[in-house]
Amino acid sequence: MPLVLNHISSELRAACQQFIESGGHTTQSFGFGQVIGQIYALLYLSPRPMCLDEIAEELAVSKASVSTCVRQLELWAAVKHVWVKGDRRDFYEAETDFKAVLRHSFLATIRKKLDTAAVRIDNVNASLEKALANGDDNQRKEARVIAERLQRAREFHRKISALLNNPLIEHLL
Amino acid sequence: MPLVLNHISSELRAACQQFIESGGHTTQSFGFGQVIGQIYALLYLSPRPMCLDEIAEELAVSKASVSTCVRQLELWAAVKHVWVKGDRRDFYEAETDFKAVLRHSFLATIRKKLDTAAVRIDNVNASLEKALANGDDNQRKEARVIAERLQRAREFHRKISALLNNPLIEHLL
DNA sequence: AAAAACGTTCAGTTTGAACTGAACGATGCC
DNA sequence: GGCATCGTTCAGTTCAAACTGAACGTTTTT
Numbered sequence: 001m002p003l004v005l006n007h008i009s010s011e012l013r014a015a016c017q018q019f020i021e022s023g024g025h026t027t028q029s030f031g032f033g034q035v036i037g038q039i040y041a042l043l044y045l046s047p048r049p050m051c052l053d054e055i056a057e058e059l060a061v062s063k064a065s066v067s068t069c070v071r072q073l074e075l076w077a078a079v080k081h082v083w084v085k086g087d088r089r090d091f092y093e094a095e096t097d098f099k100a101v102l103r104h105s106f107l108a109t110i111r112k113k114l115d116t117a118a119v120r121i122d123n124v125n126a127s128l129e130k131a132l133a134n135g136d137d138n139q140r141k142e143a144r145v146i147a148e149r150l151q152r153a154r155e156f157h158r159k160i161s162a163l164l165n166n167p168l169i170e171h172l173l
Numbered sequence: 174m175p176l177v178l179n180h181i182s183s184e185l186r187a188a189c190q191q192f193i194e195s196g197g198h199t200t201q202s203f204g205f206g207q208v209i210g211q212i213y214a215l216l217y218l219s220p221r222p223m224c225l226d227e228i229a230e231e232l233a234v235s236k237a238s239v240s241t242c243v244r245q246l247e248l249w250a251a252v253k254h255v256w257v258k259g260d261r262r263d264f265y266e267a268e269t270d271f272k273a274v275l276r277h278s279f280l281a282t283i284r285k286k287l288d289t290a291a292v293r294i295d296n297v298n299a300s301l302e303k304a305l306a307n308g309d310d311n312q313r314k315e316a317r318v319i320a321e322r323l324q325r326a327r328e329f330h331r332k333i334s335a336l337l338n339n340p341l342i343e344h345l346l
Numbered sequence: 347a348a349a350a351a352c353g354t355t356c357a358g359t360t361t362g363a364a365c366t367g368a369a370c371g372a373t374g375c376c
Numbered sequence: 377g378g379c380a381t382c383g384t385t386c387a388g389t390t391c392a393a394a395c396t397g398a399a400c401g402t403t404t405t406t
Contacts, residue, residue: 009312015300022293029286031204062396098329113202120195127188139182156271235366
């Protein structure tokens with residue numbers, strides 16, 4: 001059992017496992033799986049880079065999960081690929097700059113969701129214009145009221161996007 | 174069929190349904206169900222308060238879902254209870270102040286998740302102190318390194334909490 | 347060239363949460 | 377008092393996403 005955390009005291013090992021479990025719980029509560037948080041927490045505590053098999057064995061999960069999750073973490077810039085000379089296995093270590101991780105993962109995810117929502121609202125607007133053009137007077141009046149509300153929703157959406165892209169936020173961290 | 178949106182033109186009705194569907198998709202992508210977003214979108218567009226049965230019929234979902242989701246929306250201050258005199262049914266209308274909704278729903282949810290994460294990290298710290306007290310020299314050295322990393326994680330957590338509670342954010346909206 | 351090691355992929359399973367349908371208690375109506 | 381209406385609750389179902397196990401292609405080793 002080449003467990004990375006094996007040589008440390010049992011109390012410390014328990015603390016690390018709690019931390020890893022906590023990381024898994026956190027990511028799961030945000031809609032990403034729990035394995036992804038466990039992997040990041042493990043790499044964050046590990047004194048040296050780890051390869052897929054080590055991670056899988058340490059966390060007792062399948063290597064398939066580790067493969068996909070590590071790729072996702074790499075997309076988020078949460079882990080970095082590390083080459084160990086003389087070893088063709090892929091080693092990974094955690095990005096300890098939380099701000100960078102947050103920027104590439106959480107905020108990026110929210111931005112993406114908001115963007116798809118914006119596209120959908122645009123489609124609504126298209127339908128709305130047809131309604132404004134075609135209906136009779138009473139219908140146009142109704143349409144104008146709803147158009148106004150949709151306009152407000154769109155404006156709010158714009159404000160949220162601006163807030164997420166505001167560099168001030170990262171300054172506050 | 175006492176559908177609220179029935180008297181409007183078919184084009185406008187299509188636009189509303191798209192908007193409702195979009196709302197459902199948005200809330201679902203954030204981990205709340207899709208019904209909750211559909212209900213809010215429907216009430217947001219509705220010119221008059223609606224009762225549970227009307228909502229259920231309009232969205233073609235069970236009244237049980239509407240009951241629980243409306244209660245959740247009420248917790249978030251996203252919908253308001255409205256009494257119609259001479260009618261003992263519960264009517265609801267949408268809170269159109271998006272900032273208030275965001276404050277009570279999304280941000281509150283994130284704060285809550287972060288708090289539970291903090292509690293878990295505190296537990297880790299407790300285990301860590303035992304490790305620092307008990308082990309031999311080498312183990313204490315290891316523990317100090319990990320303790321430092323946990324300290325950084327905790328510090329970052331504190332910053333995030335501060336950011337979420339920073340009134341400046343709501344100012345930016 | 348054969349075999350072993352490594353990472354990826356994909357179909358299948360598991361799991362957890364959303365959603366439903368039916369039963370229930372409460373409240374107003376006749 | 378009997379009956380209908382309304383909202384809630386809870387066990388059961390459905391459904392989607394996470395996760396797994398096995399197969400595959402590629403690269404290295406002997």
